[in-house]
Amino acid sequence: MFVPVSLMLLDSASLYFRTFYGVPDTVVAPDGTPVNAARGFFDAIATLVRTRRPTELVACWDDDWRPAFRVEAIPSYKTHRVVEDEPELGDTPDGLGHQVPIIADVLAAAGICRLGSPGFEADDVIGTLATQAIGEVEVVTGDRDLFQLVRDDQPVRVLYTARGLGNLEQVDEAWITAKYGIPGRAYADYAVLRGDPSDGLPGVKGIGDKTAAALILGYGSVDGILEAARGRATPSGALSAGVLRRLAAAADYLAVAPRVVLVRRDCPLPHITTNLPAAPAQPERLAELATRWGLQSAVNRLRQALAWP
Numbered sequence: 001m002f003v004p005v006s007l008m009l010l011d012s013a014s015l016y017f018r019t020f021y022g023v024p025d026t027v028v029a030p031d032g033t034p035v036n037a038a039r040g041f042f043d044a045i046a047t048l049v050r051t052r053r054p055t056e057l058v059a060c061w062d063d064d065w066r067p068a069f070r071v072e073a074i075p076s077y078k079t080h081r082v083v084e085d086e087p088e089l090g091d092t093p094d095g096l097g098h099q100v101p102i103i104a105d106v107l108a109a110a111g112i113c114r115l116g117s118p119g120f121e122a123d124d125v126i127g128t129l130a131t132q133a134i135g136e137v138e139v140v141t142g143d144r145d146l147f148q149l150v151r152d153d154q155p156v157r158v159l160y161t162a163r164g165l166g167n168l169e170q171v172d173e174a175w176i177t178a179k180y181g182i183p184g185r186a187y188a189d190y191a192v193l194r195g196d197p198s199d200g201l202p203g204v205k206g207i208g209d210k211t212a213a214a215l216i217l218g219y220g221s222v223d224g225i226l227e228a229a230r231g232r233a234t235p236s237g238a239l240s241a242g243v244l245r246r247l248a249a250a251a252d253y254l255a256v257a258p259r260v261v262l263v264r265r266d267c268p269l270p271h272i273t274t275n276l277p278a279a280p281a282q283p284e285r286l287a288e289l290a291t292r293w294g295l296q297s298a299v300n301r302l303r304q305a306l307a308w309p
Helices: 012-022 036-052 068-073 099-110 122-132 144-149 173-180 187-194 209-219 222-229 241-249 251-261 283-293 296-305
Strands: 007-011 056-060 113-115 137-141 156-160 169-171
Touching (some): 007 012, 007 036, 012 036, 012 099, 012 137, 036 056, 099 113, 099 283, 099 296, 122 137, 122 144, 137 144, 144 187, 169 173, 173 187, 187 209, 209 222, 222 251, 241 251
Parallel strands (some): 007 056
């Protein structure tokens, strides 16, 4: 029998980027302003609420998409995404930047919790809320970094949107093992070794997916691998000369990479109400925003999904 999830955490930027590219830019407000990402974002929430039936939902926000503590550790972190004239937006494409405040305004009027933390990414907000949660948690994202939060005992699952909302992949520990050949809770160590060019993380040069998985299976973690590299006894025996050379060449990276890759679970958050609203927080404001931006159909679908009177 399907059991409703208690808390749903949205990786908001991942979701509105996906809807921006997934909904035609011919979807516009009465004044001609593109609102495709906004309409898709709220349609996505309506679909998720209707099909997953969470009792609580938080739209987690990037208050800082490139936090200082990560950049200090690895200066190349997301460097390629920086846009000179609008560094705070990163590589937000034309046509999307103006829609982000619209999404925030509609969330506020609807009474759906939107939460960020100064100096932290949405990933860290998600990690903190998932760690504090009592009961089931589902994280909606297209970002593999958040696989590190998955655990079966709470449980915390990821609804992975890579194939679209109509083909969500439910990621648990068994899924991670089947996909990557590693223990279900070892994704962060695997990601440190493999790196991620899309985030400016070089990884250990010469160690790809298969070698990273084999090392994690053999030594348990990056710390275990480094212990073996220092000549300490391990159940799996000695590392090959080639792997030792690669680890030595990446020593500086490996010393700081966990600080960047690991999702924080302790970022400061205010006391918040995460329950889905039984009625709009600001009904007149919501109606005004829906009319102004041509979002009446999306807001109506949200209203139906939330069973507002």
